[in-house]
Amino acid sequence: MTVTSVHDPSHREALWELEDAFERGDLISVFGRCTVAYEGRAASDLGIGDRLLVLKPDGAALVHTDEGRQPVNWQPPGSEHRAAVREGRLRVRSTRTNPDETLTVRFERVHQLSAMAVTGGRDLTLHGSEEDLRTRILERPDLIEPGFEPTATERPSSAGPMDIFGVDADGTPVVVELKRRRVGPDAVGQLARYVRALREELGATAEERGDGGDDGGNGDDGGDGDDGDDGDDGDDSGSDAARDDPSPAVRGILVAPSITGRAAERLADRGFDHVALEPTPED
Amino acid sequence: MTVTSVHDPSHREALWELEDAFERGDLISVFGRCTVAYEGRAASDLGIGDRLLVLKPDGAALVHTDEGRQPVNWQPPGSEHRAAVREGRLRVRSTRTNPDETLTVRFERVHQLSAMAVTGGRDLTLHGSEEDLRTRILERPDLIEPGFEPTATERPSSAGPMDIFGVDADGTPVVVELKRRRVGPDAVGQLARYVRALREELGATAEERGDGGDDGGNGDDGGDGDDGDDGDDGDDSGSDAARDDPSPAVRGILVAPSITGRAAERLADRGFDHVALEPTPED
DNA sequence: ACTTGAATATCGTGC
DNA sequence: GCACGATGTTCAAGT
CATH class of the missing domain: 2.70.180.20 (Protein Yojf; Chain: A;)
Structure with a gap:
């Protein structure tokens, strides 16, 4: 028994x-x-x-x-x-x-x-995770946008590994941040850190592209822009001109099923994009 | 039955x-x-x-x-x-x-x-929460430092409500952030946001207060003054001069049982203090 | 062992 | 209902 x-x-x-x-x-x-x-x-x-x-x-x-x-x-x-x-x-x-x-x-x-007495049955398989979302995008990059090409996952940076790194149809570097469900402003901050890190890393290239990568205002303290904070303090508008650049050297895309209003505002402030996508296809 | x-x-x-x-x-x-x-x-x-x-x-x-x-x-x-x-x-x-x-x-x-069939027994009393820590400080403000006087709890600010707001023995405004257990650098960032918000709010007053009155220190080990900042958040770089002011218009105090090494560094960078305190008195 | 970050987090509170 | 923060969070992964 x-x-x-x-x-x-x-x-x-x-x-x-x-x-x-x-x-x-x-x-x-x-x-x-x-x-x-x-x-x-x-x-x-x-x-x-x-x-x-x-x-x-x-x-x-x-x-x-x-x-x-x-x-x-x-x-x-x-x-x-x-x-x-x-x-x-x-x-x-x-x-x-x-x-x-x-x-x-x-x-x-x-x-x-x-x-x-419990025996066996420890084989749990979970679907719909962030990893599923990544797999889905790697198999069909056009879900992000036409012409998008992923080049690396978990690409290292000074701000940590980014979910997906790639280039868009124009050859512009793209950082993609994945969230498996509805997100708030913190996710935008996370994406901003990756983008900033990559902009610094590719700084020279950006200069050559003639898009005026860094604003002249605080050029002296070059690594310390204030837009990449983790928390929700970035509410002061108009602290940098660079983020409004119409052709930034690095683009940021936030992939999530949906985002809050505040998050949408911050995305717009920073010139980032949102792509609505679920970890698994909807029925 | x-x-x-x-x-x-x-x-x-x-x-x-x-x-x-x-x-x-x-x-x-x-x-x-x-x-x-x-x-x-x-x-x-x-x-x-x-x-x-x-x-x-x-x-x-x-x-x-x-x-x-x-x-x-x-x-x-x-x-x-x-x-x-x-x-x-x-x-x-x-x-x-x-x-x-x-x-x-x-x-x-x-x-x-x-x-x-379940009946009754929903009277759970929990001790040792953040609210207990707040109550303890409000009853004995000298646990923070001699002369500290709380004036408000949950005081609103542009960065959200701060746990305890008050003044020290010199009349300098003090923002107190409470954590019921050991904390990392994120708590310092949270405190920094409140302090910056209050400094902006009280900006004009701070200019006038440019006297040399300094705090007497609270007796704990002074943080090492190394500037090895990794700059991964830099949340108050906008008001750069104010940070190094020996008599800042607004003080920040982080209350927690203990803090990590990285958190201690950031506290020192920003000129904030740490007070080691448990939610309930130790036996 | 310590720290960091995600979770089908859960749970309360305030808007 | 949505957003935000605390939790005796728990949990896994990296350092």
């Missing part, structure tokens, strides 16, 4: 079953009326009530109520489970170190305890 | 119990051998294996394996659960809209099904 199960056990009975299940490495589910106390990175106390306690052989512990996706209390994998009967009640305690954390569940009454 | 439980039920038997439990608004736990398919914001498929399915009356659904704190598949609250027997197997499906998402669990075999 792969599953053991007891209904309305005594505390001592529940303890025996728990210890056996620990020994076998079972996945355990306990329904019962209990209090919960946690102390570690923070601290919390939960009064008496009906809850579901899940104990995993890898050390994870979860306390669920009847609401919410998140457990009301938990312990991450790597913790150690112990059970005991104290003051006539079943007490389950899960501890770990680094940081030191303790989760204690005290059962006033155990309604149902089940344990199952 | 508040708990119903069936061991090794037939698929039809399991269906009856499930539908009854849905009707009663029970918290449900199902052990069984199953496949899982999800389609929505992403898509995934999970081959056959032993898992624990948790169904909540608020619409949440969780599929847990024997590993990890996170469910391998799930559906958030607000979804609708339905059960049926198809092709001789129990099928549980949870759907929601906006976005459209579907989670389907097909049981080859149900080992154990339990359902419990």
Whole structure:
């Protein structure tokens, strides 16, 4: 039998079953009326009530109520489970170190305890990720725009690896930033950093192209333009003329299913483009 | 009886119990051998294996394996659960809209099904949050430094609401940014945005205050003064002169239990201070 | 071990 | 409903 199960056990009975299940490495589910106390990175106390306690052989512990996706209390994998009967009640305690954390569940009454030996079934395949989006574009670059040609993925730069690098129909370098779902202004900042990094890297070329790559205003401190900040502080308009250049040396394209209004504003400010595209084709 | 439980039920038997439990608004736990398919914001498929399915009356659904704190598949609250027997197997499906998402669990075999009517016990008290840290400082402002006086919390600015705003012993405006745990450079950037916004707002006043009054230091180790700036954000380069002013019109203080080395460098670059403080007093 | 960044993040709050 | 920030975020990957 792969599953053991007891209904309305005594505390001592529940303890025996728990210890056996620990020994076998079972996945355990306990329904019962209990209090919960946690102390570690923070601290919390939960009064008496009906809850579901899940104990995993890898050390994870979860306390669920009847609401919410998140457990009301938990312990991450790597913790150690112990059970005991104290003051006539079943007490389950899960501890770990680094940081030191303790989760204690005290059962006033155990309604149902089940344990199952789990085998196999770890082959999860996830689709619709950012990688799918990249694959889709590499197979059909015209989804970005006619004439676009990808030349590298994860191309390194001083601002980190960029998702897709390529050239457009005019031979202008293009940085493509991929997001698998609707994005806000932060994604525009990320794209701006890559573009700036590439403009600096290709600076000489830009000069030759006669497009006046750098504005004369702050030419002295040449690496420190203020438009590439990560956060959302770039709201001051008109701080640079270069971004309004009609033919910038490097283009930026943000690929995402949709973008927020604020993000659209920033894209326009910087002269970047948005291409609406889903990780997988719509039905 | 508040708990119903069936061991090794037939698929039809399991269906009856499930539908009854849905009707009663029970918290449900199902052990069984199953496949899982999800389609929505992403898509995934999970081959056959032993898992624990948790169904909540608020619409949440969780599929847990024997590993990890996170469910391998799930559906958030607000979804609708339905059960049926198809092709001789129990099928549980949870759907929601906006976005459209579907989670389907097909049981080859149900080992154990339990359902419990949950009552009460929603009074969770959590300690050690950022709000605790704010409360602690407002009650004892001298923890920041002698003479510090908070004047507002969540004070608005063009960069968003700042955690605590106040004045130091010299009457200089102070922006305090709170973090409940160890922080990296991003927190310094956040603080810098607030300080810059306030400096702009109070610009005229700052010009007049050009006296030589300097802070007495707060006794912690002074940051090294190296200028090895990597310039990957440079968020306040616009007001360049103000940064090096020995008596800036606005001070910035980052309150956190500890900070990373890179964050310390940036703090020093911008002339900000760090105060080491926990959300709750150490024992 | 520390740091960085993504997630089907989730969850609250404010607009 | 949308956007933004905090979370005992968790988690994987890179350094």
